[in-house]
Amino acid sequence: MDLSLICPECKKDCKVFKGTISYSQCCSQCKKNYVMNDGILQFVEDKNTETWDTYWKRTPVYDDIMDVLRKMMNVQLRRYLTKQIPTGSLTLEPGSGSAYVSAMLAEKGFQAYALDYAFMPLSMARKQGNKAQLIQGDLFNTPFMSNTFDLTFNNSTLEHFPNPLDALKEMSRVTKPGKYVFVGVPFTYGPLAAYKLKKSSFKGAWDGTTYDRQGLKKLFQDAGLEVVGSRTFFFRCFVGVLGRKIGAN
Ligand SMILES: [Zn+2]
Numbered sequence: 100m101d102l103s104l105i106c107p108e109c110k111k112d113c114k115v116f117k118g119t120i121s122y123s124q125c126c127s128q129c130k131k132n133y134v135m136n137d138g139i140l141q142f143v144e145d146k147n148t149e150t151w152d153t154y155w156k157r158t159p160v161y162d163d164i165m166d167v168l169r170k171m172m173n174v175q176l177r178r179y180l181t182k183q184i185p186t187g188s189l190t191l192e193p194g195s196g197s198a199y200v201s202a203m204l205a206e207k208g209f210q211a212y213a214l215d216y217a218f219m220p221l222s223m224a225r226k227q228g229n230k231a232q233l234i235q236g237d238l239f240n241t242p243f244m245s246n247t248f249d250l251t252f253n254n255s256t257l258e259h260f261p262n263p264l265d266a267l268k269e270m271s272r273v274t275k276p277g278k279y280v281f282v283g284v285p286f287t288y289g290p291l292a293a294y295k296l297k298k299s300s301f302k303g304a305w306d307g308t309t310y311d312r313q314g315l316k317k318l319f320q321d322a323g324l325e326v327v328g329s330r331t332f333f334f335r336c337f338v339g340v341l342g343r344k345i346g347a348n
Contacts, residue, residue: 102189102212102243102244102247103244104140104242104243104244105242105243105244106126106128106129106131106133106242107142107236107237107240107241107242108126108129108131109126109128109129109131124140136218136235137222137225138225138233139218139221139222139225139233139234139235140233140234140235140242141218141234141235141236142234142235142236142237142242143216143235143236143237169199170199171333172254172332172333172336172337173199173200173203174203175332175333176200176254176283176332176333176339177200177203177204177207179330179332179339180200180204180250180252180281181204181207181209183250183279183281183341184209184249184250184278184279186207186208186209187208187209187210188209188210188249188250189209189210189212189247189248189249189250190204190209190210190211190212190248190249190250190251190252191211191212191213191214191241191243191247191248191250191251191252191270191273192211192212192213192214192231192251192252192253193214193215193238193241193251193253193256193266193269193270194214194215194216194238194253194256194257194266195213195214195215195220195221195231195253195256196215196217196220196256197220197221197223197224197227197229198211198213198215198220198221198224198229198231198233200252200254201213201229201231202224202227202229202230202231204231205229205230205231206230210232211230211231211232212231212232212234212243212248213229213231213232213233213234214233214234214235214236214238214241215233215235215236215238216235216236216237216238217235218235221233221234221235238253238256238266238269238270239262239265239266239269240269241269241273243273244273245272245273246273246274246275246276247273247274247275248273248274248275248278249274249275249278249279250274250278250279250280250281251270251271251273251274251279251280251281252270252279252280252281252282252283253270253281253282253283254282254283254284254337254339255283255284255285255307255337256282256284257282257284257318258284258285258307258308258309258310259307263308263318264318264321264322267280267282267318267319267321267322267324268322268323270282270322271322271323271324271342271344274344275344276344276345276346277343277344277345278343278344279327279341279342279343279344280319280324280341280342280343280344281339281340281341281342282315282318282319282339282340282342283332283337283338283339284307284308284309284310284315284337284338284339285307285308285309285310285336285337285338286309286310286311286331286335286336286337286338287309287310287311287314287338288311288335289331289334289335289336289337289338290334290335290336291309291336291337292309310338311338312329312338312340315329315338315339315340316329316340318340319340319342322342323344323345324342324343324344324345325342325343325344325345326340326341326342327341327342327343328340328341329341
């Protein structure tokens with residue numbers, strides 16, 4: 100890991116996190132201890148991730164059909180995203196789940212970082228040989244310094260939160276001025292909108308919001324991002340907006 104990370108608790112620059120991390124690390128400011136587990140640096144405690152771990156257990160991650168569809172979608176997304184930035188750029192996928200796109204970016208020579216609140220999908224990614232740097236953390240309060248990444252992106256993530264603007268603002272914070280933020284969410288006028296998530300969800304956590312282009316563009320504008328483009332993808336299941344960070348925040 101080449102990046103210096105910051106303690107999400109006190110937002111102090113923690114130089115101790117720089118370099119190869121193979122054991123527990125203590126924040127020099129608040130003395131909070133963060134541990135490396137199975138090659139994954141943990142900024143949130145396991146007990147907090149029970150809900151998400153339950154979701155990941157219930158998802159047929161190894162189901163063949165799902166895997167083929169997911170791969171198709173992620174290849175589409177990777178091709179689109181890599182048009183925006185040169186090989187070797189720093190990328191971050193907050194709310195990555197198993198970090199499929201980040202895995203492909205890492206394979207293609209990008210410096211790919213993936214962050215998720217749940218340990219299980221990251222651990223699975225690790226077992227599958229994912230070369231991205233995997234970090235367990237909170238996408239609303241990430242351990243990255245401001246103005247770090249050339250591209251910060253996620254897909255099928257922000258629709259699950261009641262406060263997506265806060266997540267997008269944090270994505271913007273860690274992105275370099277002039278560089279890119281991409282968000283993909285279920286499209287209001289596509290097949291996913293007809294899919295009744297409610298009945299199959301647990302604890303209501305997966306009543307994902309759907310977006311039209313204008314709604315998603317407005318979210319970007321509210322976050323202070325310049326809208327560069329928008330598109331639907333994967334059989335119109337998702338709508339995505341590419342934004343650019345205008346100034347440092
Ligand atoms: Zn601290």
